[in-house]
Amino acid sequence: MPVQVYSLYIFDRHTECIYSKQWVQPATPASSTLPSTVTDQHRQTNGTELAATAAEQLPPKPRRNKGADDAKLIFGTVFSLRNMVRKLGGDDDAFISFRTAQYKLHYYETPTNLRFALLTEPGALSMRNVLHQIYINLWVEYVVKNPLSPVEHKGGEGVRNEMFELGLDKFIRGLM
Amino acid sequence: MKVFGEIRHEQVKIGGESGKAYSSLRSTDLFSAAAIMGILALIVINKAGGLIYNRTFGDGLNQLGTNDYLVLAGTFHGVHAITTRLSPIKPQQQVGADGIPGRPDPPSGLEVLETENFWLQCFNTLTGTKFLLFTDTLQTNVDIAMRKVYDLYADYVTKNPFYQLENPIRCDTFDRKLNSYIRETNNAR
Numbered sequence: 001m002p003v004q005v006y007s008l009y010i011f012d013r014h015t016e017c018i019y020s021k022q023w024v025q026p027a028t029p030a031s032s033t034l035p036s037t038v039t040d041q042h043r044q045t046n047g048t049e050l051a052a053t054a055a056e057q058l059p060p061k062p063r064r065n066k067g068a069d070d071a072k073l074i075f076g077t078v079f080s081l082r083n084m085v086r087k088l089g090g091d092d093d094a095f096i097s098f099r100t101a102q103y104k105l106h107y108y109e110t111p112t113n114l115r116f117a118l119l120t121e122p123g124a125l126s127m128r129n130v131l132h133q134i135y136i137n138l139w140v141e142y143v144v145k146n147p148l149s150p151v152e153h154k155g156g157e158g159v160r161n162e163m164f165e166l167g168l169d170k171f172i173r174g175l176m
Numbered sequence: 177m178k179v180f181g182e183i184r185h186e187q188v189k190i191g192g193e194s195g196k197a198y199s200s201l202r203s204t205d206l207f208s209a210a211a212i213m214g215i216l217a218l219i220v221i222n223k224a225g226g227l228i229y230n231r232t233f234g235d236g237l238n239q240l241g242t243n244d245y246l247v248l249a250g251t252f253h254g255v256h257a258i259t260t261r262l263s264p265i266k267p268q269q270q271v272g273a274d275g276i277p278g279r280p281d282p283p284s285g286l287e288v289l290e291t292e293n294f295w296l297q298c299f300n301t302l303t304g305t306k307f308l309l310f311t312d313t314l315q316t317n318v319d320i321a322m323r324k325v326y327d328l329y330a331d332y333v334t335k336n337p338f339y340q341l342e343n344p345i346r347c348d349t350f351d352r353k354l355n356s357y358i359r360e361t362n363n364a365r
Contacts, residue, residue, distance in 0.1 A: 006264040006265065007264055022264065024264060024265060070262065073258050073261065073262055074262060076255075076258060077255050077258050077259060077262070080251050080254070080255045081255060081289065083251075084248055084251055084252065084255075085289075085291045087238065087240065087244065087248070088237045088238055088240070088248075088294070088310070089237065089238070089291055089292070089293035089294055090238055090293065092292075093291050093292050093293045093294075094291060094292050095289070095290075095291050096290045096291055096292065097289075097290045098259070098286050098287075098288065098289040098290065099286075099287055099288045099289075099290075100259055100260070100263070100283070100284050100285055100286055100287055101281070101283070101284035101287065102263040102265065102267070102283055102284065103262070103263055103264060103265070105259075105262075119262075119264055126290075
């Protein structure tokens with residue numbers, strides 16, 4: 001059954017977001033469709049204007065690094081929920097997923113406090129095994145076993161290698 | 177039926193002695209464990225994030241102190257607000273019959289939380305009161321139970337002339353009706 005996957009976030013044991021990837025572009029508001037067609041015409045007629053039009057096309061007040069903000073919010077959410085669940089369900093309990101009307105967040109945590117959060121469409125079934133597969137088949141194979149990768153992935157260092165990225169993209173696109 | 181009753185009695189005893197032994201038993205012996213499970217707890221949070229009602233029905237969840245429940249209510253209120261902002265896709269622009277673009281549905285916050293030991297269903301009313309229903313992982317028709325709880329709240333809490341909105345719920349009738357409804361649903365399984 002195909003599943004629409006929106007994004008994946010990986011957090012290390014220092015609570016830092018060391019990897020994030022989106023599979024859907026946030027939809028542009030309907031009003032901005034017209035300028036984009038104009039840009040396409042520019043692109044065909046004059047290549048040098050490309051940079052200028054792209055700069056013009058930026059929204060009037062761009063938010064500062066929305067992706068990083070989202071990662072922090074997601075981490076805060078899963079961290080709070082995980083603590084809440086462990087308080088209520090006992091220390092061996094684990095938080096698996098939560099769902100809203102817009103999306104579903106799947107969560108997987110390794111014993112070393114590496115945390116995976118996957119956002120999918122709300123109707124998706126449990127993706128726990130998918131996150132587990134990402135951990136064993138991709139993370140361990142291409143990040144942990146990579147001799148050039150550092151032990152700590154400060155700023156995502158060592159995670160953004162070609163094999164991991166390609167393997168992850170192929171794996172997730174296989175689900176969709 | 178008599179044997180069934182005995183199993184239940186024994187399980188309650190084990191559950192009381194040690195949470196650990198109880199949870200291992202629950203995973204191996206689902207049928208008899210289901211007899212004392214079902215809806216585990218109800219929490220009501222007002223629109224400011226304060227705890228206004230808290231009742232446990234089964235022993236599937238850890239017992240917390242009053243302070244912990246207050247913290248839990250506040251935390252959940254905050255997390256719920258964050259989850260409404262995390263949607264990775266833009267809401268669909270809805271076009272009415274007359275061609276005028278309508279207002280998209282406001283993003284809903286957390287609705288269902290799934291863990292290994294329990295499920296949490298959250299119902300957020302239009303006025304911002306949140307009903308959290310904790311159930312075991314096998315419970316079905318939680319929507320109906322939630323609906324019924326909300327009906328009881330509307331009938332016996334908000335219509336109580338002595339109840340002040342947003343304050344802790346202390347209504348005997350509500351307690352009694354809720355208890356009998358939950359007992360009925362939990363025993364029906």
